[in-house]
Amino acid sequence: MILIRKVTSSPLTMVGLIIVLIILLTAAFAPLIATHDPxxxxxxxxxxxxxxxxxxxxxxxGRDIFSRIVHGTRISLRIGLIVVLISFPIGTVLGAIAGYIGGRVDQTIMRITDIFLSFPGIILAMSIAAALGPSIENVVLALAATWWPWYTRIVRSSVLSIKNSEFIEASRALGANPFRILFKEVIPNSIAPATIQASLDLGFVILSAAGLSFIGLGAQPPSPEWGAMLSNSREILRDAWWAATFPGIAILITVLGFNLLGDGLNDVLDPKQR
Structure with missing residues (x-):
């Protein structure tokens, strides 16, 4: 009840929640909402x-832009969810192992993480997507490959702050094996910051996927993906302002909604905010 009260007491968080719910409902009922074949x-x-x-x-x-944006909601949301669902567990487990075990294991994992983080994320994603070939599936793989290191660093930092806590020491004293401590005690108690980051990342993943499609590395025609729609509208922008305006607004509102919701979750889940 306290968590629900905190969420509902923040107007911006409620705006973000409403936007995200509308996006989810639009994706779920796209065939019923769309007025034409996209x-x-x-x-x-x-x-x-x-x-x-x-x-x-x-x-x-002559394709209906409203219907294409509605169906594009499914594509963009699916890309965002799949990328986060792939990168979040990988980064969480690697970060927890690095922080809890330490030593050479920690150094090896973090050096690999640093290698990925040394490249600008979008440039690395462009390189991977270009090497694999233009398609939505390859965009998902490219973005997932660039996103997991952030979760690794976040979770490792959180694990380092709790690995010597009393409840962890109590589990060791009771004879719990390291594997059980890691997955039953350490990860559940250190995952909140990464969860907040994941909610924020959904919008940024959608934005990055649209960027890759815009330059021809993502969804291909006639797929109603927002970035591809923006790319196709460049040559007719002066004669048909609406062709680029509405897909751009869809991207803007989606990113804004996930950002507002992520900020609200930060206030609710971050112990420092309580």
Whole structure:
């Protein structure tokens, strides 16, 4: 009840929660919300401005932009969730092992982590995606490969602060093996900062995926992915402002929603804020 009260007492957190819920519902019911087929061209209706028939207008081949954005919600949200679900467990386990065991194990894991962190994340993701070939699946792999080191550093730092706590010492005194202590005591009590970061990262992963699609390394036509829609609209921007404006707004609102929700979770889950 206290946690719920803290969440509901923050207007910005509630705004973020509402935005995220709308995004989730849009992705879940996209076929019912969309008014047209998102990939079917109609040359007779190309570059139509926003109207009652086409809420966000049409693109250069007559596809309904509103329907494409609605279906694109599924693609962007799936990319964000898969990347976080891959990188979060990997980074959490590696960070916990490094922090708890220490010594050469810690040094080896952290040096590998530092190698990945020494490159700008988006540049490394671009290199991996370019090497693997343009596709949504390869974008997911490229972003996951660049995201796990951040969770490793966060969890390791948190583990170092609790590894000598009294409840850990009590578990050792009772004869619990290191494996059980690591997964039953250490990780559950050090995962909160990484969870907060994961909620923030969902928006940034979606933004990064859109960036990779924008330069041609992600989703390919006729996929209704927001970054690809922005890329396709560059040549018609002067004649059809709506073709780029509405996908850009969709990215902006999505990133904003996850950021606001992540900040609210930080206030709720971070013990220093209590």
């Amino acid at each position: 990939t079917e061209p109609n040359i007779l209706n190309k570059l139509q401005p926003p109207s009652a028939e086409h809420y966000f207008g049409t693109d250069e081949v």
